[in-house]
Amino acid sequence: MELFTALNISKSYAAHKALDKVNITVPEQSIFGLLGPNGAGKTTFIRIVNRIIAPDEGEILFNGKKMGAEEVEKIGYLPEERGLYKKMKVGEQALYLAQLRGMTHQDATRKLQYWFDKFELRGWWNRKVEELSKGMQQKVQFIVTIIHNPKLLIFDEPFSGFDPINVNLLKEEILTLRNNGATIIFSTHNMASVEELCDHIALINNSKKILDGNVKAIKKTYKMNTFEVNFTGFEEDLRTFLPPSFHVILQKKEDDGSIARIQLPGNMTTNDLLREMIPHVSVRSLNEIIPSMNDIFIRAVTEQNSITPDLSTIQS
Numbered sequence: 001m002e003l004f005t006a007l008n009i010s011k012s013y014a015a016h017k018a019l020d021k022v023n024i025t026v027p028e029q030s031i032f033g034l035l036g037p038n039g040a041g042k043t044t045f046i047r048i049v050n051r052i053i054a055p056d057e058g059e060i061l062f063n064g065k066k067m068g069a070e071e072v073e074k075i076g077y078l079p080e081e082r083g084l085y086k087k088m089k090v091g092e093q094a095l096y097l098a099q100l101r102g103m104t105h106q107d108a109t110r111k112l113q114y115w116f117d118k119f120e121l122r123g124w125w126n127r128k129v130e131e132l133s134k135g136m137q138q139k140v141q142f143i144v145t146i147i148h149n150p151k152l153l154i155f156d157e158p159f160s161g162f163d164p165i166n167v168n169l170l171k172e173e174i175l176t177l178r179n180n181g182a183t184i185i186f187s188t189h190n191m192a193s194v195e196e197l198c199d200h201i202a203l204i205n206n207s208k209k210i211l212d213g214n215v216k217a218i219k220k221t222y223k224m225n226t227f228e229v230n231f232t233g234f235e236e237d238l239r240t241f242l243p244p245s246f247h248v249i250l251q252k253k254e255d256d257g258s259i260a261r262i263q264l265p266g267n268m269t270t271n272d273l274l275r276e277m278i279p280h281v282s283v284r285s286l287n288e289i290i291p292s293m294n295d296i297f298i299r300a301v302t303e304q305n306s307i308t309p310d311l312s313t314i315q316s
Helices: 043-048 090-100 105-118 132-146 164-179 189-199 213-221 270-277 293-305
Strands: 004-013 016-027 031-035 055-063 075-078 150-155 183-187 200-205 208-214 226-232 247-252 257-263 282-288
Touching: 004 043, 016 031, 016 055, 016 183, 016 200, 031 043, 031 055, 031 164, 043 150, 075 132, 075 200, 090 105, 090 132, 090 257, 105 132, 132 150, 132 164, 132 208, 132 270, 164 183, 164 189, 164 208, 183 189, 189 293, 200 293, 208 213, 208 293, 213 226, 213 293, 226 270
Parallel strands: 031 183, 031 200, 075 150, 150 183
Antiparallel strands: 004 016, 004 055, 200 208, 226 257, 226 282, 247 257
C-alpha cells in the first residue's frame, strides 16, 4: 500500500525548470531514497511535499487523499540546513519544538528525556545550543524531528557532519523507526547509505525522474553479465585462449594466484566460462559482479547527460 504519491509535479523558477512532471510513489513502512546530483530538483521536491512551496502543476496524495494542511502535522522533516536558536537552552528549545508539533508539556518532557538519555545528551539539557558541537546539535534536531511519532519522515542528508559511531547510531534508529511503522523519504549523496538502508529509490536528474523502483530489482536490471574469477596455474593473458567475445576487463597477479574480471556475451553463462577456463587454469572461486548503487547512479546520470559526470557530487 502507498502512503505517499506525487503526481506530475512540476515547478519552475523564472526560466529554470526545477521539476518536470515528476511521479513518485512511496510504499507504506519503507525507506525510500531520493537521489540525484546537486541541483537536480530534490530540495524543491521536498519543499513541495512539506507545503513550504506549491507546485506549478500536479498534486500530492497522502494515504490516497489530496494532501492538505492537516497532513503536514503527520510529517517530520529534518532539513539539510540546520536551524536551532543558538541562544536558547537545549531542553527549553526541544520542549518548545515538541509542543509546536501538538505534544503536551508532560508528554514532550517524558519522551525528550528518554531520547536525550539514549543520545547521551542529558547533561546538556540546561546548556545553550551554541555550546553544542555540530554533531550534538544535529542529534537534537533529529530528536525533535521524530519526537511526535510522525507517519512520514523526511531526512535530507541526515548523516552530514557525523562521525562513524554516530552515523551508525542514526542508521539503527532509522531502521527501528521503519520497523515500528514509519515511512521514510531519505535524500542523500552517500550511495553506501542507500545500499544499507533503502528499500526503494527514485533518481532525479535535470528536473526529471530517470529511474525508480525496488533497489534489488534495479541492481538486477543493471547487471552486465560480468564475473570475477580467482584462479591459479596460468600467468599469461587469458585472451590467448578465451574466445574474442569474452571481454577480459581486468587481469592481475596476486600473491597466491590471479584475479580476472570477465564480461560474457548475453547468450553465455558461467558454465560456458568454466568450460573455456578449466583446461588451462585451476579455478578457485567464481562470483558475479553486482553493480553498486554508486555505479548505477553514475551510469544513469551519464546516459541522460551524455557527458562526463561530476564525481565530486558522489560519495562512495
